[in-house]
Amino acid sequence: MRLKIKAMEFGYGSVTILKDVSMELAESEVLGVVGPNGAGKSTLIRCIDRIISPQKGSILVDGGEIKKMSSTDRAKKIGYVPQGVAQVFPTTVFDTVLMGRRPHFGWWSRKEDNEKVLDMLELLHLEQFAMRGINELSGGQQQKVFIARALTQEADILLLDEPVSALDIRHQLEVLNVVRKVVKERGISVMISIHDLNLASRFSDRLLMMHNGTIFATGSSSSVFTPENIKQVYGVEANVSRHGGRNYIAPDKPVEE
Template identity: 35%
Template sequence: MTLRVERLTFGYPDKPVLRSVNTGDLPVGRLTALLGPNAAGKSTFFRCVAGLQQPQAGQVLLAGNDLHAATRAELIRDVCYMPQSFSSNAALTVFEVVLLARKQLQDWRVHDDDVSAVSHLLLRFGIQHLAERYIAELSGGQQQMVALCQAMVRRGRLFLLDEPTSALDLRHQLEVMQTLREITREREAVTIAAMHDLNLAARFADHILLMEEGRVVASGATDDVLCSSELARTYGVDIELQRSRDGVYMVGARI
């Protein structure tokens, strides 16, 4: 199974946003980082792929099937989207909101495997101690961790995560990205995470999509894209690459 986006186009009458986006094949079991400067079209790309906005043209092919021809139920089943911002004043606990996410489009009876799945995921992301806390009581970073669990607790085939580490401190960023990569491989899913931190992408991504002004200008293995001239040109900075002792690129930039 692969994800392939072909000629995806979206815009407003006076403002094109996505300009014939092509990704190439994104294989299962691999974590893809979606990079690009602000206003490159990353969030709109996610919403169009997830079926939340209707593109003017193009296809989104998951295992050869066009998601834009899928029913709403099929989209919710197969595509798990975590938006960039998350906040809630609902009078629900962390455990309850993650459980509700898992039960989407299923019967609402809670089974032992549902409770086990939620408990396991909270433990895996290190927030099991928040299970009985109310969402409204949490910090922004804690709420972001809950939103991640809401996305990953589902049995989808495609996970779209819009800046999943933006509100987290350094340690939690590393832990979350490591966990996302492990889960992606275990489930043989396609996971795309939009991010701004090039060093996180260098350490954890298997593949990179680089966007600029509504187009994918580079797509390929992480090392290949990091070493390409497109990266520096897209961000408008000079890029310096060094290898760490464990062989991972470290990205430095200067104006």
């Protein structure tokens, strides 16, 4: 197991956000995290990368307790792309991806750091944008640049917080294909929160459904995305059908209170 969380709890003051969260992330696995707004998806992801500190429980990465690692060591184990941030003073795509080498060099990039950036630009087909300002790119391309930046950290775990929520359908598919590609080629493990249940179902190896700060269900698409689960967690009547080996979730109407 790359990542193992046991009985984690997080809250602000007297308000508990996450309760008794236990989960695992295997090698070369895409774990889709779904759940309604406020279910604790982002909070869970931020706890794992120690952006915020859980009050209870343990988070083990490759068997080591994450809170005992230095920030640089942690950055070599976990990459994280937070939800959209606008840069005030935009940099070039190359320089942005180079930032991911921060845990590996102190102040001035070595040739090997630049090589890693080139590798990543190549892998995600971003070469033609290398010298462009990040602000000149479309939302989907920017998201790929941020993923490239996290990947140049050379961490085995990648956390993506709703990377496709703000994108059109083409860019959604492009970004998620890129995620699948790096999982296949680099053997990394990805934890990704997605609002769109159909995309989550299609691009994840396994799903984790959250509800009110707890893990409500976990497993394959067929076992997690049942009409009963969707009704309980989202308060929505939905039909689930199956075509060509994929599950399709069609939300129908909100459940009458």
